[in-house]
Amino acid sequence: MITMYTTSWCPDCHAAKQALATLGLPFQEINIEQDPSAAELVMKVNNGKRSVPTLVYGEHAASMSRFSISKLRAWIEQVGLQSGQQ
Numbered sequence: 001m002i003t004m005y006t007t008s009w010c011p012d013c014h015a016a017k018q019a020l021a022t023l024g025l026p027f028q029e030i031n032i033e034q035d036p037s038a039a040e041l042v043m044k045v046n047n048g049k050r051s052v053p054t055l056v057y058g059e060h061a062a063s064m065s066r067f068s069i070s071k072l073r074a075w076i077e078q079v080g081l082q083s084g085q086q
Contacts, residue, residue, distance in 0.1 A: 002027040002081075005042045005054040012067035013053040019072050025081060027055075057081065 002020065004027045006013035020027050032039040032052065042054045051063035060079040064071060076082075 001057075003056045004029050005032050005038055005052055005056070007031060007033050007052050010052050012065055015067045016053045016055070016064050016072065019067075019069055023072075023076070025076070 002025060004013070004016060004020070006017075006029055008031060017027075017029070030038045032042055032050070039050060041056075042052065043050055045056070045061035046054060046063050049063070051065045053064045053067070055062055055064055055075065057079045060075075062075050064075070
């Protein structure tokens with residue numbers, strides 16, 4: 001399952017959640033404002049940047065800041081997911 005690290009105020013996070021739902025890809029959401037260890041993980045995988053949304057699937061992590069559906073689709077293909085897959 002995809003883990004999405006978000007904040008409550010992030011418009012890119014809202015867009016990414018909608019896109020994942022539309023593609024039928026389940027995810028769990030973790031708000032980094034409420035979980036300091038999650039914020040640390042986000043900074044670690046994004047070279048010190050607190051960048052959201054950050055998606056993690058297995059060993060793969062990527063910031064989806066400046067979200068676009070094409071950016072999401074490229075990441076989904078890179079990590080080997082398909083629409084509707086868990």
